[in-house]
Amino acid sequence: xxxxxxxxxxxxxxxxxxxxLRCDPISGHTALYWYRQSLGxxxxxxxxxxxxxxxxxxxxxxxRFFAVRPEGSVSTLKIQRTERGDSAVYLCASSPxxxxxxxxxxxxxxxxxxx
Amino acid sequence: AQSVAQPEDQVNxxxxxxxxxxxxxxxxxxxxxxxxxQYPNRGLQFLLKYITGDNLVKGSYGFEAEFxxxxxxxxxxxxxxxxxxxxLYFCAVILGGSARQLTFGSGTQLTVLP
Numbered sequence: 429x430x431x432x433x434x435x436x437x438x439x440x441x442x443x444x445x446x447x448x449l450r451c452d453p454i455s456g457h458t459a460l461y462w463y464r465q466s467l468g469x470x471x472x473x474x475x476x477x478x479x480x481x482x483x484x485x486x487x488x489x490x491x492r493f494f495a496v497r498p499e500g501s502v503s504t505l506k507i508q509r510t511e512r513g514d515s516a517v518y519l520c521a522s523s524p525x526x527x528x529x530x531x532x533x534x535x536x537x538x539x540x541x542x543x
Numbered sequence: 544a545q546s547v548a549q550p551e552d553q554v555n556x557x558x559x560x561x562x563x564x565x566x567x568x569x570x571x572x573x574x575x576x577x578x579x580x581q582y583p584n585r586g587l588q589f590l591l592k593y594i595t596g597d598n599l600v601k602g603s604y605g606f607e608a609e610f611x612x613x614x615x616x617x618x619x620x621x622x623x624x625x626x627x628x629x630x631l632y633f634c635a636v637i638l639g640g641s642a643r644q645l646t647f648g649s650g651t652q653l654t655v656l657p
Contacts, residue, residue: 432586461643461644461645463644463645468650469649469650470633470635470647470648470649470650471587471633471645471647472647473644473645473646476643476644478643483643484641484642484643484644487644519586519587521587528575528637528639528641528642528643529575529592529594529637531577531589531592532589532645533589534579534586534587534588534589535586536584536585536586537586
């Protein structure tokens with residue numbers, strides 16, 4: 429596709445359950461980012477991949493959060509033992525991966541609601 | 544310490560009037576500054592960025608922004624607002640060094656009144 433895609437668009441789960449959120453970046457983009465946007469706030473950084481490896485995971489809030497990108501394209505954000513405070517919009521972005529000042533292009537997000 | 548601030552939660556402007564959405568930053572070294580727009584239930588759309596060079600940056604949909612180093616500001620402007628410009632606007636910065644991620648302001652809701 430032409431842009432970043434994310435699935436599902438909405439996810440409702442119960443407290444304590446496990447969820448996976450998927451991101452498909454722009455073709456050829458080697459850099460991929462995950463952000464979390466809570467209601468009324470700006471997005472907050474979670475993790476950054478360059479290729480298959482997590483180059484910076486300093487934004488992950490705790491060890492319940494984990495992300496993978498095994499083939500350097502699609503990425504999956506995994507949340508274990510979900511809590512109500514995890515409810516937010518999870519945004520994925522990608523960029524060509526050539527330099528640190530390049531533009532990041534965002535997907536439409538996955539809206540997660542933990543009941 | 545806050546890296547980027549948007550002092551106004553809400554800006555209202557009449558259609559056809561010029562608009563300004565304010566952003567100030569606080570980073571060491573050379574800042575890399577961005578503006579994004581978010582429409583309801585949609586992701587962030589890139590408008591423009593300042594990396595180096597001319598202080599006046601032109602972007603998408605007729606928007607521009609002026610980088611002012613002495614005032615540490617990067618205000619978003621448009622000469623004539625449209626009702627369709629109504630949206631949530633975010634200023635963001637890359638902190639430099641080894642950082643690659645964007646650090647966002649809290650956002651400004653722009654409403655253009657017909």
